[in-house]
Amino acid sequence: MQDIHNMSQLTSADLELARAFPEGFLWGAATASYQIEGGAFEDGRGSSIWDDFSATPGKVFQGENGNVAADHYHRLAEDTELMSSLGLGAYRFSIAWPRILPEGRGAINNAGLDFYDRLVDGLLAKGITPYVTLYHWDLPSPLQQEGGWVKRETAFAYADFAEVVAKRLGDRVTNWITLNEPWCSAYLGYGIGIHAPGVQDRQAALDAGHHLMLGHGLAVPRIRAHSAPNSQVGITLNLAHVYANDERPETQRDVALADAFSNRWFLDPILRGHYTEGFFEQLGLNAPPVQDGDLATISTPIDFLGVNNYTRLLVKGNTERIPLADQVSLVAPIPSACYTEMGWEVYPNGLRDLLLRLTKDYAVSKLYVTENGAAFKDAWNGNGHVSDPRRVDYLRTHIAGLAEAIQQGAPLRGYFVWSLMDNFEWAEGYSKRFGIVYIDYPTQKRVVKESGYWYAGLLKAFNQAH
Numbered sequence: 001m002q003d004i005h006n007m008s009q010l011t012s013a014d015l016e017l018a019r020a021f022p023e024g025f026l027w028g029a030a031t032a033s034y035q036i037e038g039g040a041f042e043d044g045r046g047s048s049i050w051d052d053f054s055a056t057p058g059k060v061f062q063g064e065n066g067n068v069a070a071d072h073y074h075r076l077a078e079d080t081e082l083m084s085s086l087g088l089g090a091y092r093f094s095i096a097w098p099r100i101l102p103e104g105r106g107a108i109n110n111a112g113l114d115f116y117d118r119l120v121d122g123l124l125a126k127g128i129t130p131y132v133t134l135y136h137w138d139l140p141s142p143l144q145q146e147g148g149w150v151k152r153e154t155a156f157a158y159a160d161f162a163e164v165v166a167k168r169l170g171d172r173v174t175n176w177i178t179l180n181e182p183w184c185s186a187y188l189g190y191g192i193g194i195h196a197p198g199v200q201d202r203q204a205a206l207d208a209g210h211h212l213m214l215g216h217g218l219a220v221p222r223i224r225a226h227s228a229p230n231s232q233v234g235i236t237l238n239l240a241h242v243y244a245n246d247e248r249p250e251t252q253r254d255v256a257l258a259d260a261f262s263n264r265w266f267l268d269p270i271l272r273g274h275y276t277e278g279f280f281e282q283l284g285l286n287a288p289p290v291q292d293g294d295l296a297t298i299s300t301p302i303d304f305l306g307v308n309n310y311t312r313l314l315v316k317g318n319t320e321r322i323p324l325a326d327q328v329s330l331v332a333p334i335p336s337a338c339y340t341e342m343g344w345e346v347y348p349n350g351l352r353d354l355l356l357r358l359t360k361d362y363a364v365s366k367l368y369v370t371e372n373g374a375a376f377k378d379a380w381n382g383n384g385h386v387s388d389p390r391r392v393d394y395l396r397t398h399i400a401g402l403a404e405a406i407q408q409g410a411p412l413r414g415y416f417v418w419s420l421m422d423n424f425e426w427a428e429g430y431s432k433r434f435g436i437v438y439i440d441y442p443t444q445k446r447v448v449k450e451s452g453y454w455y456a457g458l459l460k461a462f463n464q465a466h
């Protein structure tokens with residue numbers, strides 16, 4: 001492997017950028033269990049809704065699945081060494097609920113806990129801080145057979161699962177993220193069905209969203225009870241700053257609708273203790289089955305907000321009618337703009353502006369960017385490294401926006417690039433590559449991309465400055 005700390009990829013501006021970050025800023029990379037582990041039928045792991053969804057014809061690109069993925073389940077030592085060679089200060093990963101409780105509740109599969117024990121110990125031995133996401137979409141299939149997140153009982157099963165994991169890892173893991181992107185679980189999974197479990201019912205999305213947040217609130221005290229006193233617990237939301245395409249009143253109206261649907265649906269209950277006024281009417285739906293005390297549970301104080309951001313939303317008002325909040329028209333591709341392989345506009349100021357909005361509008365004591373990155377057409381010719389200049393530029397410009405946000409008062413404490421390695425990109429299968437490390441799936445060879453060398457150089461320059 002080329003000298004990974006060769007900082008030749010860095011410009012003098014990059015070195016200056018590294019020095020702009022405050023001492024103690026955390027630099028990491030993120031992954032998720034179903035996307036990288038493989039080992040889908042090993043050591044007692046049960047089935048998840050993503051195993052079922054992938055096995056359903058037509059749901060995932062070319063019928064691909066996470067049976068093998070990046071084979072991380074069998075490559076812990078190699079992959080933690082890779083993280084160390086990149087100079088990561090932290091690594092964000094998720095726990096596969098079906099490895100721990102194959103039936104979703106009840107009998108504990110200790111072999112599953114043992115795997116994460118080994119991972120955590122390997123990270124700590126290399127001075128890498130674990131950030132553990134307890135739920136990154138792989139709900140055990142038996143719970144979905146009972147209705148999944150549209151059922152209130154699933155929230156309680158989730159809190160029980162969280163406690164099982166905290167009891168085993170809480171003596172070493174001090175950074176916990178309850179859920180990853182409940183918006184995606186609820187809307188993509190239960191609303192429009194392009195993600196597992198593939199339900200197409202917008203009311204179900206609202207009900208699932210409520211129970212996901214309830215599970216979050218129930219889990220927080222259970223995690224705290226089994227973690228060291230200096231532990232911190234948060235949640236990760238996918239959020240995007242909403243911009244107006246023009247000054248027309250219809251556009252201002254639709255910007256508010258898009259913001260309610262994309263951001264405030266989860267921000268308001270979790271951080272303000274109430275749903276956005278008029279939100280359910282704006283969707284043309286009924287309120288979810290809120291019970292007395294739910295919003296108090298959901299808004300239990302957390303120590304940080306994790307922010308996943310990839311792009312911005314640009315809204316052009318509908319002049320004929322008031323659209324439903326989830327049907328606001330976004331501005332189509334702009335000739336002068338750049339787009340990733342996901343069709344997402346590259347707009348670095350969107351991350352900066354999002355962080356500043358959160359700082360201004362919500363009383364968050366700490367923020368982490370728990371995911372940011374891009375999929376581009378990466379190719380490897382079988383030797384040498386992988387050239388991905390567009391990803392280097394994406395990371396450089398978005399990280400520059402972080403420095404500006406911090407300078408303007410955002411309580412940002414860390415950044416996790418998505419992703420450490422190429423992986424199973426949900427319904428897109430392996431067709432989309434987000435890694436700073438290329439995975440040659442036929443051989444499972446890990447090939448650090450130019451962006452991986454760049455990121456390692458930035459982290460080295462940061463460490464040298466402090």
Ligand SMILES: N=[N+]=NCCCCNC(=O)[C@@H]1[C@H]2[C@H](O)[C@@H](O)[C@H](O)[C@@H](CO)[C@@H]12
Nearest residue numbers: 032180181184238308310371418425434
């Ligand atoms: N339709 N539509 N959608 C609008 C919003 C979708 C946002 N998707 C994300 O943030 C997912 C997040 C996920 O944690 C990770 O597991 C995924 O691999 C990345 C990359 O896709 C991102």
